[in-house]
Structures are given as structure tokens and as C-alpha cells.
Amino acid sequence: MIFYFSGTGNSKWVAEQLAKKTNDKARDMMSTNQDSLTKEEVIGIVFPIYAWSPPEPVIDFVKTLQASGKFTFGIGTCADEAGLAMEQLQKHFPLNSSYSIKMPNNYIIASNVESDEVIKGKIKKAEVQLDLIAEEIRSRKSVSRITKGKMATLKSSVIAFGFNKFGRTTKPFKVTDACVGCSQCATTCPAKTIEMIDGKPKWQENCYQCLKCIHTCPAQAIEYGKGTVGRKRYDLERYL
Numbered sequence: 598m599i600f601y602f603s604g605t606g607n608s609k610w611v612a613e614q615l616a617k618k619t620n621d622k623a624r625d626m627m628s629t630n631q632d633s634l635t636k637e638e639v640i641g642i643v644f645p646i647y648a649w650s651p652p653e654p655v656i657d658f659v660k661t662l663q664a665s666g667k668f669t670f671g672i673g674t675c676a677d678e679a680g681l682a683m684e685q686l687q688k689h690f691p692l693n694s695s696y697s698i699k700m701p702n703n704y705i706i707a708s709n710v711e712s713d714e715v716i717k718g719k720i721k722k723a724e725v726q727l728d729l730i731a732e733e734i735r736s737r738k739s740v741s742r743i744t745k746g747k748m749a750t751l752k753s754s755v756i757a758f759g760f761n762k763f764g765r766t767t768k769p770f771k772v773t774d775a776c777v778g779c780s781q782c783a784t785t786c787p788a789k790t791i792e793m794i795d796g797k798p799k800w801q802e803n804c805y806q807c808l809k810c811i812h813t814c815p816a817q818a819i820e821y822g823k824g825t826v827g828r829k830r831y832d833l834e835r836y837l
């Protein structure tokens with residue numbers, strides 16, 4: 598079983614591709630019932646890298662899993678570098694294999710979406726990597742192939758701490774007049790942190806900052822402070 602957490606679809610796509618190639622199943626870890634897991638021979642965990650570390654719900658999820666007697670692997674999808682995220686995950690769930698895969702950047706709070714050319718290039722490279730990873734999983738080969746980047750220790754500790762303590766605040770979320778109150782953001786938020794009040798979304802406190810709401814709003818009406826204003830949204834489907 599390959600479990601994924603995904604805000605904007607990259608990690609979901611990676612998990613589903615691998616499941617197809619290894620004759621396995623991919624499942625959203627945010628809506629998984631643990632009871633059926635004991636018979637699984639392989640457990641894969643696929644997730645986006647947030648501030649060079651694993652997202653909090655991924656750590657919470659793996660803590661509930663049993664690894665003994667199974668082949669386990671983890672894949673962090675990231676725009677550039679994973680830092681020590683895979684090592685951090687290992688502290689909570691032992692992994693036989695760890696990988697990072699570069700996928701299109703969705704962190705539009707700090708930077709623009711990449712050009713179409715860069716996005717298509719990353720997806721193409723990922724497809725090649727997934728063929729190899731699938732082969733390694735099928736043969737139960739233990740592999741570690743991670744782009745950690747420079748100053749990984751600092752980034753995965755100090756910056757990750759700052760991100761989790763201060764960076765995930767929901768205060769800057771707002772909707773523009775373009776919001777039609779469709780409530781899609783509220784129904785699809787993985788943290789279930791968006792409530793519709795008087796027909797408009799309101800963010801409560803517990804946000805993973807996956808940015809699903811911003812990227813998938815059909816009216817493009819959601820902004821996070823001034824950082825996202827005028828920036829393109831990312832939609833993996835457009836490139837597949």
C-alpha cells in the first residue's frame with residue numbers, strides 16, 4: 598500500500614504512478630482506516646517536503662503504522678531539495694528505502710510558479726525516476742537517493758522550526774470579491790480548517806500550509822497576504 602499526503606497533486610501523482618507500476622494501491626493517508634493494513638507487504642509513504650522537513654500530518658500518520666516484516670519506502674516530492682526530511686521521517690517510521698523527487702514548485706507564497714518548460718521537464722524526469730524506483734521496490738532493493746541540498750542540517754532544524762511555529766499562521770488568508778462561496782476550499786482542505794461563515798471561507802488555526810485552497814480555487818479568489826497576488830496558480834493536471 599502506498600500512502601500519500603498531497604496538497605496540489607504532485608505527491609498523489611507520484612504515489613499513483615508507482616502503485617500502477619508495482620501493482621499496488623495508492624491511498625490518501627488523510628482518509629485511511631488503519632484496520633486493513635496488517636496484511637500489506639509493502640508500505641510506501643509519499644509526501645511533499647515543507648521547509649526541508651516532513652509535514653506534521655505525515656509524521657502523525659506514520660506513528661500509527663507497524664513497519665516490522667514489511668518492505669518500507671518513503672518519497673519526498675520537492676521543488677529542489679529535501680534537506681534531512683527523510684532522516685527525520687525515519688525517526689518515527691523505519692524505511693528500507695528513501696528518495697526525493699523533484700516536482701513543480703507550489704510554494705507561491707515565496708516564489709512564482711515555474712515556467713511551463715521547467716514544469717514539463719521536471720515531470721518528464723520524474724517519470725524516468727519512477728520507472729527505476731518501481732524496479733527497485735519490486736526487487737526489494739534498499740536504496741537512498743535524496744537531494745539534500747546545502748546546509749541541510751540548518752534548514753531542516755532552524756528554518757523548519759520557524760515554519761512550523763510561525764509560518765503556518767492562517768491570519769494572512771483572505772478571499773477577494775471574486776469568491777462565489779462555492780465552498781470547494783472548505784470541503785477539500787486536508788486539515789479541515791476552513792469553515793464557511795456567512796457564505797465565505799474562514800480559516801481556523803490548524804493549517805498545514807499545503808496551499809490546496811489557493812491553487813484549486815475555481816475563482817482564483819484566495820490570497821495569502823500580498824505574496825500570492827498576481828502569481829499564477831499550479832495545476833498538475835494541465836501538464837499530464
Ligand SMILES: Cc1cc2nc3c(=O)[nH]c(=O)nc-3n(C[C@H](O)[C@H](O)[C@H](O)COP(=O)(O)O)c2cc1C
Nearest residue numbers: 603604605606607608645648649675676677678703
Ligand atoms: C509550505 C511549503 C513548503 C515547501 N518547502 C519546500 C522545501 O523546503 N524544499 C523544496 O524543494 N520544496 C518545497 N516546497 C515545494 C513542494 O515540496 C513541492 O512543490 C511538492 O512537490 C508539492 O507536493 P504536492 O503537490 O503533493 O502538495 C514547499 C511547498 C510548500 C507548500
